[in-house]
Amino acid sequence: MDILGLIIQLVAGAVGGNAAGAAMKAKSLGTTGNSIAGAIGGVILAQIVQRVTGVQMSPDAAAGAATAASNLDIGSLITQIVGGGAGGAILTAIVGMIKNR
Secondary structure (H helix, E strand, C coil): CCHHHHHHHHHHHHHHHHHHHHHCHHHCCHHHHHHHHHHHHHHHHHHHHHHHHCCCCCHHHHCCHHHHHHHCCHHHHHHHHHHHHHHHHHHHHHHHHHHCC
16 A cells, blocks of 8 residues: 555545444534544545556556656556545445444
C-alpha cells in the first residue's frame, strides 16, 4: 500500500462518514466521531475492494508530486474514492446504530 492511496482512502472515508452522520441525525457520532469511524471504514473497505478487483495504484505514484500526477491511474483513483466513501458511510452507520441502541 502506498501513502497516496492511504491518504485518499482516509479522506474519502471521513467524507463518507460525515455524509452518513448528516443523513442519519439520530445515529450521528458527532463530526469527530463520524470522521474517525469513516476514516477507519474507508481504509478497510477500500482495501477489500482493491483486493477483489485487483485495481491498485502504481507503485511510482507516491514517489513525488511531479511523478504522482503523471502515473496516477484514474481507475484506481475512482476505486479508492468510492470504496473509501462507502466504507466510511457503512462503518459510521453501524457504529452509530450500536452506540444509540
